[in-house]
Amino acid sequence: LRLKFIALPLGRKLGVRDKVRLNAPPNPVLETFYATHSKKPKEGELICLSKQCDLPARKVETWFRYRRNQDKPSLTTKFCSVSLFVLLLQPLQRSVYWYYMMEFSFALLLTFTMAFDVRRKDFKEQMVHHAATIILISYSYCANYLRIGSLVMLLHVSSTFLLELTKLLHYLNWRRASHLLFLIFSSIFLVTRLIVFPCRVLYTSFYGSMEFYQPYFGYYLMNALLMVLQLLHVFWASLIIHMLYKFVNGTV
Template sequence: MGLSERFWHHEYWLPSGATWEDMKESADRRYPQPQDILLCLPGALLLVTVRYVFERTVALPLGRRLGVRDKPRPKVQPNATLEAFYTLVSRTPKERDLISLAKQSDLLVKKVETWFRHRRLQDRPSLMKKFCEASWRFTFYFTSFFSGLALLYDKPWVWDHNLCWLRYPQQPLLPALGWFYLLELSFYCSLVVTLPFDVKRKDFKEQIIHHIATITLIFVSYCANLVRFGTMVMVVHDASDYILELAKMLHYLQRKRLCEAVFVVFAAVFISSRLLIFPLTTYYYFVTKFQLFFIICVIHTFLVVLQLLHIFWSYLIIQMIVGVILHGAKRKDARSDTEESERSEAEDKE
């Protein structure tokens, strides 16, 4: 048995007693086919292109019209020695490095330190870039969430989760749900593609883990025909994301009060959907009503990873609400909106 045959062996992907023969398509029945997943590759490239066009033709003019303004940044004098160190070694040199660079450049240590502060400031993502990125994500998440609701609201298995497993795995795939699944997978693949170019955030590592877990879950659940369960999980997770992106946009527009109100709504939806609705309803039925086999164990593992990330982000969200909104502490973006490159203004000003 070859590696491919081992990987796709029905005992790993399907419950006991079921084989891939049971999943063969007929004239009136269609089931998820593993090769469908390949459509996510051109889908991801298409979404990257759509995003590029959207940000320049819609988000950028919108940001300018609404008054998004970037602060002027000091320009550094060209210096090959300092630039080489900044690019190849470190953006934040230690004291001994500053002394060494000062000697090499024939500058005062204070001047070298100032050069690096201004150089870091130069590399910060602009406010307009952050606004355009948030606008794109808001548009996608808003469209995805309400499209998902429209697809699911009349499905009996949404309201009675026991029906999710009725006659599994021989559950015909509705074309609309199949395309919705592939759209979500394409989107998360596009996020991985653009990750090096997007605003780098404080929870960058957690975001990478999240993307890997999400892509894995969508992939394996589609191949194992767990589309009913997977679609509900995706819609529950999309419920709060567009609200967060709207709060970011308002923050970049300096609409402080409105931003705070939207963020409180986001916090309520995020915590209720990720820490209550998902684990106590959707995931509960998945754990208690479904027989275990290999792919189910894989899905369990990655769902636990996601839930740990939900707890981590919920802690950050609550921390921000208590510290910033209730106690009036200095504003910082919480969760995925905290840029790693953003230090305090005092650090990057002379």
């Protein structure tokens, strides 16, 4: 049922299509040899088979190539088997479900409220970030990439709440507390976004996954969105480093 109603429609939506294959024409002699002797006959065997079937050796060789291709699983079959493998390895726990729903709702809320909030200097970057986040959460949930999706959300949440708390303390004019919290936030942000995210998440998504699967549309979509996030991380990291420089020089 999972293959028929989940993996197969998902593959079609993502553009997974089988290549047109030429089937080997029926030939009892060659079929018997293929099944009982060898799928790749040697040159002497090709000559012998060509005499038995009254066919040129080149056509016999072509027949065996077509016949071997028939036994290879199609791209759709491979996609469905990988999808089933992912579904079996990553069951959706109730806690993960609610975590996804909360993060998705929060991302949507931020996207809508930014239009009515005070417009900051990085307004465009924030909108791009929220759009990429919403698409990534949706896609990782639908494709059942729950592990990488949860890890990406966790890395972002680990520093985001500290930034909001730092702003609150700054508005309350609690300078020492806000400065200390900003240093903690900066350390966590730079480590998680510039070290952990590219070295663990991006590396695994770009290269580690290729050890087991072939690239397809979803591979390019997810990695493109992850790279968008990484570019935004670099942009915000430069702002944070600039703030730290001003902080050290006592201009903040």
